[in-house]
Every structure is written in C-alpha cells, then in structure tokens.
Amino acid sequence: MNTYIWIACILMALVSYCIRVLPLTIFRKEIKNEFIKSFLYYVPYVTLAVMTFPAIIHTTSSVWSGLFAFLVGIVLAWKGVSMFQTSIICCLVVYLVQLFL
Numbered sequence: 224m225n226t227y228i229w230i231a232c233i234l235m236a237l238v239s240y241c242i243r244v245l246p247l248t249i250f251r252k253e254i255k256n257e258f259i260k261s262f263l264y265y266v267p268y269v270t271l272a273v274m275t276f277p278a279i280i281h282t283t284s285s286v287w288s289g290l291f292a293f294l295v296g297i298v299l300a301w302k303g304v305s306m307f308q309t310s311i312i313c314c315l316v317v318y319l320v321q322l323f324l
Contacts, residue, residue: 288320 248295254260275292283289292313 244321277310283317283321287324288317291320292316 254263279293280286280289283292294323295310295316296313299312304312
C-alpha cells in the first residue's frame with residue numbers, strides 16, 4: 224500500500240512538471256494568433272470560476288441559499304461594489320436565506 228502512494232506522488236509530480244516545462248520548450252517564438260492569445264488570456268479566469276462555483280453552491284446547508292448569494296454577489300460586483308463589501312453582504316444573504324428556509 225505504501226508503494227502505491229509513492230508511485231502516485233511521483234506520477235503527479237511528473238505530470239505537473241511536464242505541464243509547466245513543455246510550453247516553454249515548444250513555444251519559443253511569440254504567439255501571434257489572436258484566437259490562441261485570447262484563449263490563453265481567459266484560461267486562468269475560467270479555471271478559477273470552475274473551481275469556485277461548485278464550492279459556492281454546495282458549501283452552504285441549502286443549495287438555494289448558496290445560489291441566491293451567488294446571484295446577489297454577481298449583481299453587486301456588476302454595480303462596482305468592493306470585494307470586501309460584496310463578500311460580507313453575500314454572507315449575510317446566506318445567513319438570512321437559511322434562517323427562513
């Protein structure tokens with residue numbers, strides 16, 4: 224059992240290393256294709272959204288409170304409210320929705 228853990232750790236390290244090193248060795252010139260540049264520009268934002276959205280919905284005891292707070296957070300961010308105020312208001316929204324559900 225212990226050897227399987229070491230093998231898994233080594234494989235994960237190799238995969239992480241290859242993901243970071245291969246782009247540096249393959250792409251030596253500047254990327255000029257606008258589609259690829261825009262795709263690479265948005266990859267970090269999409270990755271963050273994909274990791275964050277399920278946590279927002281499923282962290283609360285009710286899916287509805289998480290979803291409602293998520294929608295309120297989107298509206299507040301769209302209006303330009305600061306991130307700190309948005310997070311406090313979303314926490315209050317979760318609390319109030321769970322209080323009434």
